Amino acid sequence: MTETLPSLDDVRQSIDRLDGEIQTLISERARCAQQVAHIKLRESPETTVFYRPEREAQVLQKVMARNAGPLHPETMARLFREIMSACLALEHTLNIAFLGPNGTFTQTAAVKHFGHGVNTSPLATIDEVFREVAAGSADYGVVPVENSTEGMVSHTLDSFLNSNLRIIGEVELRIHHHLLVGEGTKTESISRIYSHQQSLAQCRQWLDANFPRAERVAVSSNAEAARRVNGEWHSAAIAGETAAEIYGLKQLHQRIEDNPNNTTRFLIIGREAVSASGTDKTSIIITAKNQPGALFTILEPFHRRGINLTRIESRPSKHDIWTYAFFIDFEGHQDDAAVQEVMAELEPRMREVKWLGSYPKAVL
Numbered sequence: 348m349t350e351t352l353p354s355l356d357d358v359r360q361s362i363d364r365l366d367g368e369i370q371t372l373i374s375e376r377a378r379c380a381q382q383v384a385h386i387k388l389r390e391s392p393e394t395t396v397f398y399r400p401e402r403e404a405q406v407l408q409k410v411m412a413r414n415a416g417p418l419h420p421e422t423m424a425r426l427f428r429e430i431m432s433a434c435l436a437l438e439h440t441l442n443i444a445f446l447g448p449n450g451t452f453t454q455t456a457a458v459k460h461f462g463h464g465v466n467t468s469p470l471a472t473i474d475e476v477f478r479e480v481a482a483g484s485a486d487y488g489v490v491p492v493e494n495s496t497e498g499m500v501s502h503t504l505d506s507f508l509n510s511n512l513r514i515i516g517e518v519e520l521r522i523h524h525h526l527l528v529g530e531g532t533k534t535e536s537i538s539r540i541y542s543h544q545q546s547l548a549q550c551r552q553w554l555d556a557n558f559p560r561a562e563r564v565a566v567s568s569n570a571e572a573a574r575r576v577n578g579e580w581h582s583a584a585i586a587g588e589t590a591a592e593i594y595g596l597k598q599l600h601q602r603i604e605d606n607p608n609n610t611t612r613f614l615i616i617g618r619e620a621v622s623a624s625g626t627d628k629t630s631i632i633i634t635a636k637n638q639p640g641a642l643f644t645i646l647e648p649f650h651r652r653g654i655n656l657t658r659i660e661s662r663p664s665k666h667d668i669w670t671y672a673f674f675i676d677f678e679g680h681q682d683d684a685a686v687q688e689v690m691a692e693l694e695p696r697m698r699e700v701k702w703l704g705s706y707p708k709a710v711l
């Protein structure tokens with residue numbers, strides 16, 4: 348075998364030549380993106396929307412479908428994610444507001460969705476993320492909406508009840524929690540553990556088994572937990588890798604989440620509607636009276652037309668006692684005939700039907 352291999356120098360020469368070709372092609376692609384920007388500006392100078400989620404989803408889907416190895420399709424798509432992010436930044440640099448502080452999983456989700464070519468601004472609360480996007484100070488916002496172990500983030504759902512913002516995308520992130528400590532902290536000196544309440548819940552069994560006597564303190568975010576541990580030698584935090592890096596903490600125990608498939612879903616919120624990508628989801632809120640058969644009346648038209656529901660949650664409506672808001676996600680786009688028929692059937696029978704938006708299903 349060995350004698351048929353080319354020399355190291357030869358292979359490195361091939362790599363240099365290929366890198367040159369790739370670079371020329373990336374530059375050519377970037378110039379195309381600049382042209383696209385001029386076309387968009389000419390077509391709608393007042394209300395130019397540079398970021399097109401449906402087009403980006405299609406580009407990434409094509410990359411994955413085309414992929415012939417040896418790189419994994421997702422690895423290839425992540426490379427293209429960054430190329431697109433850099434191309435879009437030539438058109439316009441997006442400002443993305445996220446639930447901060449720096450180092451939260453929400454920030455990781457924002458970068459996973461938009462790539463590194465955007466500015467990310469940490470905000471203290473979910474409400475503030477909604478406000479900044481509504482006011483136009485941020486182009487888009489990223490907020491957590493549900494976790495596979497702990498369920499919905501009720502604050503995000505409630506924010507939609509009082510907002511006209513739309514959902515323009517979704518991101519899923521595998522969540523790994525680590526036990527973080529400052530330099531010099533020993534396992535036996537830990538008497539207090541900080542984290543977000545959801546993360547404490549996601550690691551409950553591990554904590555019961557390993558730190559049954561430590562006080563568990565819920566704080567506003569995992570990153571905030573990491574920040575507090577700085578300088579407290581008897582404390583630890585449960586947070587992710589990014590928070591460990593930002594706050595200079597050591598990972599005393601890794602991957603302590605009870606469920607190894609622990610995943611959180613985040614939503615991207617914006618002001619404009621998104622065209623169909625071909626693989627879309629739609630989210631709506633239906634407010635119904637608490638009367639027998641209400642839920643059946645809502646679900647039956649979807650079933651009759653073979654529309655697949657991907658999620659349903661109920662929350663007390665803020666307006667009337669014993670009235671419920673159902674948050675429903677289903678496959679398909681607002682412009683699909685079948686979806687419009689279901690809506691036309693439901694609208695007169697419900698107290699309120701609110702469209703939250705149609706958006707491409709998460710590709711990565």
Ligand SMILES: C=C(O[C@@H]1C=C(C(=O)O)C=C[C@H]1O)C(=O)O
Pocket residue numbers: 379380383397398399400402403406430431432434435438
């Ligand atoms: C180039 C475009 O603008 C942006 C950049 C894209 C890209 O680099 O492929 C895709 C969609 C837009 O977010 C476009 O709309 O085609």
